[in-house]
Amino acid sequence: MATTATTFDEAVAVSKPTGGARRGRPNPGRVLAWTALGLIMAATLFPFYWMLRTAFSNGAYLATEPANLLPVETTWGAFERVLGLATTEEAQAQAGSGASVSIFRALLNSVLVASLITAGQVFFGAMAAYAFSRLRWPGRNTVFFIFLTALMVPPIFTQLPNFLLMRDLGLLSSYTAIVLPFFFMTPFAIFFLRQFFLGIPREVEEAARLDGAGAVGRFFRVILPMASGPLVTLTILQYIQAWGEYLWPLLVASDRDHRVLTVALAVFRSQTPQGAPDWAGLMAATLLAALPVVILFAVFSRKIVNSIGFSGIK
Amino acid sequence: MALTSRNARTGGVSVSGQALRPDVNGTRRERLTALAFVAPALLGFTVFYFWPTLRGLYYSLTEFDFFSPPRFVGLDNYAALFSDAIFWNAMKVTVQYVVINIGTQTVLALLLAVLLHRLTRSIVVRSIVLLPYLISNVVVALVFYWMLDAQIGITNQALTFLGLDAVPFFGSQDWAIPTIAFINTWRHLGYTALLLFAGMLMIPGDVYEAGRVDGASEWKMFWRITLPLLRPILALVLVITVIGSFQAFDTVAVTTAGGPGDATRVIQYYIFDLAFQRYQYGYASAVSVVLFLILAVVAFVQLRLMRADESDVA
Numbered sequence: 081m082a083t084t085a086t087t088f089d090e091a092v093a094v095s096k097p098t099g100g101a102r103r104g105r106p107n108p109g110r111v112l113a114w115t116a117l118g119l120i121m122a123a124t125l126f127p128f129y130w131m132l133r134t135a136f137s138n139g140a141y142l143a144t145e146p147a148n149l150l151p152v153e154t155t156w157g158a159f160e161r162v163l164g165l166a167t168t169e170e171a172q173a174q175a176g177s178g179a180s181v182s183i184f185r186a187l188l189n190s191v192l193v194a195s196l197i198t199a200g201q202v203f204f205g206a207m208a209a210y211a212f213s214r215l216r217w218p219g220r221n222t223v224f225f226i227f228l229t230a231l232m233v234p235p236i237f238t239q240l241p242n243f244l245l246m247r248d249l250g251l252l253s254s255y256t257a258i259v260l261p262f263f264f265m266t267p268f269a270i271f272f273l274r275q276f277f278l279g280i281p282r283e284v285e286e287a288a289r290l291d292g293a294g295a296v297g298r299f300f301r302v303i304l305p306m307a308s309g310p311l312v313t314l315t316i317l318q319y320i321q322a323w324g325e326y327l328w329p330l331l332v333a334s335d336r337d338h339r340v341l342t343v344a345l346a347v348f349r350s351q352t353p354q355g356a357p358d359w360a361g362l363m364a365a366t367l368l369a370a371l372p373v374v375i376l377f378a379v380f381s382r383k384i385v386n387s388i389g390f391s392g393i394k
Numbered sequence: 395m396a397l398t399s400r401n402a403r404t405g406g407v408s409v410s411g412q413a414l415r416p417d418v419n420g421t422r423r424e425r426l427t428a429l430a431f432v433a434p435a436l437l438g439f440t441v442f443y444f445w446p447t448l449r450g451l452y453y454s455l456t457e458f459d460f461f462s463p464p465r466f467v468g469l470d471n472y473a474a475l476f477s478d479a480i481f482w483n484a485m486k487v488t489v490q491y492v493v494i495n496i497g498t499q500t501v502l503a504l505l506l507a508v509l510l511h512r513l514t515r516s517i518v519v520r521s522i523v524l525l526p527y528l529i530s531n532v533v534v535a536l537v538f539y540w541m542l543d544a545q546i547g548i549t550n551q552a553l554t555f556l557g558l559d560a561v562p563f564f565g566s567q568d569w570a571i572p573t574i575a576f577i578n579t580w581r582h583l584g585y586t587a588l589l590l591f592a593g594m595l596m597i598p599g600d601v602y603e604a605g606r607v608d609g610a611s612e613w614k615m616f617w618r619i620t621l622p623l624l625r626p627i628l629a630l631v632l633v634i635t636v637i638g639s640f641q642a643f644d645t646v647a648v649t650t651a652g653g654p655g656d657a658t659r660v661i662q663y664y665i666f667d668l669a670f671q672r673y674q675y676g677y678a679s680a681v682s683v684v685l686f687l688i689l690a691v692v693a694f695v696q697l698r699l700m701r702a703d704e705s706d707v708a
Contacts (some may be wrong), residue, residue, distance in 0.1 A: 109612060110513075113493070113534030117509045120502075121522050124584065127537045128525070128550060134540065146546035147555065179687045185621070202433040211431035230443040232693050234641055237682045238666055241446035241453065247460075264438025295427040324530030326644045331670065342532040346648050349536055360538050371529050381521040387522065388588045 128370075135159065135367045139360035158364035162348075182336060183365050186344035190369075193255060193329070193340055194322040196369045197262045201318050202311060205269030210299050212270065214285065215279035226272075232269045236327070243331050257332035258340065261323065269314055276301060276310040316380050320373055341369045398605040412616060423566055454679035464676060471680035481681065482596075483656050487571060491660055492639040494575035502583055504628075508616060518589035523559050523584030529579070531644030538577045539564070564650050567657040572612075574645050574658060586631060593627030594620060626699070633696035636687050 118232040138153035145152045159389065160166040189356070211217070212224050288302045304311065312348050318365040326342040332344050345365055349357065377384060414665035419425070450490035455473055456464035475481050506523060528532065542549050542563040550560040563573040597620065605615045621628075643662040647653065652667065659667070662685065 104462060113509055116505070117513060117519070119517065120506055120509075120583075123580070124523055124526060126533075127541060127580070130541055131537050143546050147548065147551040167399070169689055204438070207431045208435035210632055211428040215424055215431065217425045217428040217429040218419045220428070223436075225441060227435070230439060230705065232689070233443060233447060234686055236641065236643075236662055237450055237686050238443055238446040239666075240669055240679055241449035242442055243669075244449070244460075244675075245441075245446070261438075261442040265435045265442070270435060282588050294422070295431075299431075320528050324532070326530065326532050332645075341622070342530050342644075345532050345536060349648060350541070357540075359543075362536060366536050370533050373530075376526065376527070377521065377528055382517050384528070385517060385520045385524055385588065388592070389404060393692070 085270060102204065131363045131367050131370070134360055136364035138362050139358055142359055143356065158358075159368075160362040161358075161361050162368070163302045164300045164366045172192070182339075183341070183348070183368060184345060185337070186339050187254070187368060189338060190323060191372075193258050194319055196259045197322040198319045199316055200259070200263035201266045201269045202315050203265050204313070206273050206307075207268060207299070208265075208270045208302065208313065209273035209277050210303060213274045214303070215295065216282075222269075227265075227267050227270060228299070230265075231271075239328055241332065246332050251332070253333050253335045253338055255333070258338070261324075266318070272314055273310060274308050275309065280306050305368060309383075312380070313383045316376055316384060317387060318375065345369060367389040405697070429567075451677050451683065453676050454683045455574055456676040456679075458679075459673045459677040460675055465675070467665075471677045472684075474677065475680065475684065480656060480659065480664065484659050484661045487659060488640060488642070488661045490571050490580065491575050491642060491653060492636060494572055495639050495642075496632065496635055498629075499577065499579045499582055499586055500632065502579065503590055503631075506583065506587035507594060509622065510587065510610075511594040511620075512612065520584075520588060521575035524588060525584065526581045527585040529581070532648050534581050535645045535648040538580070542573060565654060567654055568655060570657045574642070574649065577645055578642065582635065585701050586635060587635075589631045590624065590627065592633075593624050596627075597623045612705050629699040630696065633692060633699070637692055640685065640689060640692075 082305045104132075133149070133151050135158050136151040136154050136156070138155045138157060142155045158167065164182065164184055172243065212220060238261075246252055246257040246260075251260070283300050284306065285302050292360050293301065324338070326346070329340045330346070333339065334347075345362075348362060348365055350358075353376065396523070422430070455466060455468060457470070458464035464657065510520065510523075527552060541547050543558060544550060544562045544565055547563075549563070554560055561569060563569050601613060601619055605619055611620065641662050642660050646660055646663045647666070648660050650658045652663050655672050661681065664680050665682050665685065668674045668681065
């Protein structure tokens with residue numbers, strides 16, 4: 081629990097492959113090691129390729145060439161189908177069920193819900209982290225410790241009563257129900273940001289104070305800008321987390337209008353429990369669901385990868 | 395973190411919250427500011443973590459079907475657990491899942507971490523192995539549901555091509571749990587490996603240099619240097635992953651829904667099933683208290699293994 085993201089980044093930066101690992105001459109051991117690494121990477125990437133290959137196949141012909149490594153009868157049809165752009169006849173011709181799955185709507189729902197959750201968690205998390213790291217008040221460390229214990233409560237345990245709370249408030253089947261329990265507080269966000277705020281030199285804030293800035297002004301004009309790196313990292317991590325959430329949205333808002341992508345995908349899959357599922361359509365939908373994360377990742381991979389040494393040690 | 399001098403202006407900025415300083419509790423104004431800053435998080439904690447925890451404990455002592463008010467039954471729910479065959483089966487299945495998942499995941503992650511540590515610092519390689527972790531459980535489950543399809547899934551196509559028998563991955567009582575454990579191993583492998591990799595970076599490079607000078611092989615250095623020095627991190631990573639594995643839900647819900655028979659009805663799925671499909675809400679709460687207790691024991695073991703590092707917690 082002792083490490084922070086800064087020390088982890090530094091560790092990565094200063095650490096060199098030891099023992100001449102990088103410049104070592106090719107020998108059987110190194111060839112074997114690279115082969116093993118290559119195999120693991122191939123096994124990691126193959127399902128993504130298979131998603132792509134299937135999504136661009138024509139569902140009607142998929143079963144005729146199941147072992148073909150290339151798309152079967154390449155077409156955009158599956159994407160048009162799940163986004164609701166194809167007519168029922170077109171969809172059925174490609175082995176779609178003809179039933180509309182509103183993936184597009186679910187995509188919008190996911191964007192809305194994940195954005196709200198992330199914005200709340202990062203902003204309120206930063207506020208709390210500021211109070212826990214740079215303001216003095218009685219009970220500060222006790223309250224922080226109590227907050228951290230929330231990390232240990234298994235989500236299902238609080239989700240059962242929270243479901244009842246949403247029902248009693250009449251909020252079932254609403255965006256509010258999905259967002260609210262995550263919106264104000266996540267112990268991880270507070271813990272994560274507190275570490276960085278503790279590291280900002282006192283003198284910087286002292287200078288702002290002498291210029292007459294109050295705590296609110298210092299928070300917005302000094303602390304937040306100085307912590308922009310960690311704030312971005314946290315935003316990405318929380319967005320990915322909110323994007324992938326399944327059980328809670330399933331419990332409180334699985335109706336057609338409010339379903340998020342994960343729930344919609346599960347509904348899509350269960351529409352054909354026995355017969356041959358619309359694999360091409362399903363893979364097109366999963367691809368659309370995975371795409372935002374893959375794009376985020378492509379842009380911010382260094383930040384995300386380096387934050388893992390920290391986030392795991394929460 | 396240096397301390398503010400005693401005669402600093404009242405309300406001077408301090409950081410680390412050392413106890414026993416005269417101004418440790420801040421000025422009245424600073425206390426009010428702090429309260430305003432923690433207020434949203436405090437609200438979220440009270441309403442969505444603390445209150446539901448109390449409520450959940452209470453409901454575990456009641457008979458409650460959602461539609462009529464809860465009826466207090468004392469410890470009846472807990473007593474019923476002892477003779478509930480499905481509950482014991484769920485425990486058995488969960489433990490099987492945890493053992494298989496943790497076994498394969500830890501061994502493969504250690505292998506991958508060593509490969510990363512000894513071969514390359516490439517951020518691209520690390521990004522690729524992390525990618526599955528960022529994709530939502532539901533998407534991962536669906537892609538494997540397709541790849542492992544009994545008839546036209548690519549895995550069985552490859553098996554029959556090699557002259558082996560096709561495997562009913564999700565359809566057979568013997569295969570279902572190992573299959574789901576494997577899917578989650580695929581998703582978490584890179585994440586776990588990066589945590590271990592982060593731990594390996596903390597091992598000073600000259601230890602390896604010394605080993606090399608003494609003529610130790612890579613194999614020997616792994617057993618004599620890497621593994622012993624990594625033990626604390628390894629213990630921590632194991633606990634994080636065990637706690638996560640006990641709460642497997644998404645993959646089961648999307649692929650097998652507990653079947654075939656009860657073969658994949660893991661504990662968390664059983665809770666969901668009891669509450670939202672059988673409307674035995676009180677009993678479901680009791681099972682979730684048991685899950686909570688199991689995880690608490692795991693966390694306790696963690697604290698022992700980590701020698702209760704309190705510096706960041708308190």
